[in-house]
Amino acid sequence: MNALTDSMHAVLARLAEEDAGLVDPTTLDPQQGRTLAALANQRWNENLPEMAESRTVMVAGSMPARWVVPHNDNGRDAILHVHGGGWAFCSPATHEGAARRLALACGCPVLTFDYRKSPEHPWPAGLEDVTDAWRARDRARRWSMAGDSAGANLALCAMLRLLVEGAELPVQALLFYGVYGADFTTPSYTANAEGPGLTRAKMRRYWDWYAPHDIRANAQIVPLLADDAALAALPPLFLNAATCDPLFSDSENLVARLRALGRDDPFDQVDGVVHGFMQMGLDLPEARDAFARAGKVFRGRSA
Numbered sequence: 001m002n003a004l005t006d007s008m009h010a011v012l013a014r015l016a017e018e019d020a021g022l023v024d025p026t027t028l029d030p031q032q033g034r035t036l037a038a039l040a041n042q043r044w045n046e047n048l049p050e051m052a053e054s055r056t057v058m059v060a061g062s063m064p065a066r067w068v069v070p071h072n073d074n075g076r077d078a079i080l081h082v083h084g085g086g087w088a089f090c091s092p093a094t095h096e097g098a099a100r101r102l103a104l105a106c107g108c109p110v111l112t113f114d115y116r117k118s119p120e121h122p123w124p125a126g127l128e129d130v131t132d133a134w135r136a137r138d139r140a141r142r143w144s145m146a147g148d149s150a151g152a153n154l155a156l157c158a159m160l161r162l163l164v165e166g167a168e169l170p171v172q173a174l175l176f177y178g179v180y181g182a183d184f185t186t187p188s189y190t191a192n193a194e195g196p197g198l199t200r201a202k203m204r205r206y207w208d209w210y211a212p213h214d215i216r217a218n219a220q221i222v223p224l225l226a227d228d229a230a231l232a233a234l235p236p237l238f239l240n241a242a243t244c245d246p247l248f249s250d251s252e253n254l255v256a257r258l259r260a261l262g263r264d265d266p267f268d269q270v271d272g273v274v275h276g277f278m279q280m281g282l283d284l285p286e287a288r289d290a291f292a293r294a295g296k297v298f299r300g301r302s303a
Helices: 006-018 030-045 096-106 125-135 150-165 187-191 200-210 228-232 248-260 285-302
Strands: 053-059 063-069 077-082 110-113 142-148 173-176 237-244 267-274
Touching (some): 006 267, 006 285, 030 096, 053 110, 063 096, 063 125, 077 125, 077 150, 096 285, 110 125, 142 150, 187 248, 228 248, 237 248, 237 285
Parallel strands (some): 077 110, 077 142
Antiparallel strands (some): 053 063, 063 110
């Protein structure tokens, strides 16, 4: 595993003390796991960045969502944000801090919503909810997509599905430390198998809940299986990845595919941090810096 930054090490040491004795939520009943994940994420959603507007709305008729509008809203763009959580955990509430920081960095509103979760609702339920949310967007703005972890998987798979359907694509997409493959033998899975934080065993359980092994040969589940034509047709992307993350090789492999096609989508390799680090923006400078870099790219494209 790569060496942690001092600030990342300090945050992890504090979490180890605060969470001493807590069990792995992926080993619990799914609803119990969600409760534990929600409690663990409360600390990242205190002292939230101030917004010009923040309200609860419904998306596509039935999905609760948070609409956050920054004071620096450019009046033109909006982002549909797909939160992470292994396709099984988390919600707009657990990711509101991240959504607000993304809105401020990009200078436009962010809509983050509560899609159906596995294992009760395995693939394609969550993916269908993402595409339904996309179709229900307010056409008064130019819309992009963003997602972290399993949310980045869903955002990318949704774009691949929209391509197949011949539907309108996002203007651009911001994908943070995403799940793009299902190969648990990659260099980063091997180096970071035991974490800290996300582990190979947790990812196996997430995958088993979301998409059993016998259906994974599908690019709308494992986007690294997409053909060259589909990847070439995607809108401009921004990708980042944490070097101390089992999923780091997923991003490396996707970037290699994109580069081979002549695309120059920016890839922000964030050294010395763990999976999910952008949730920690309240305390972690690397998270705040990562939002700033993603926002700079977004604003440059939307100018």
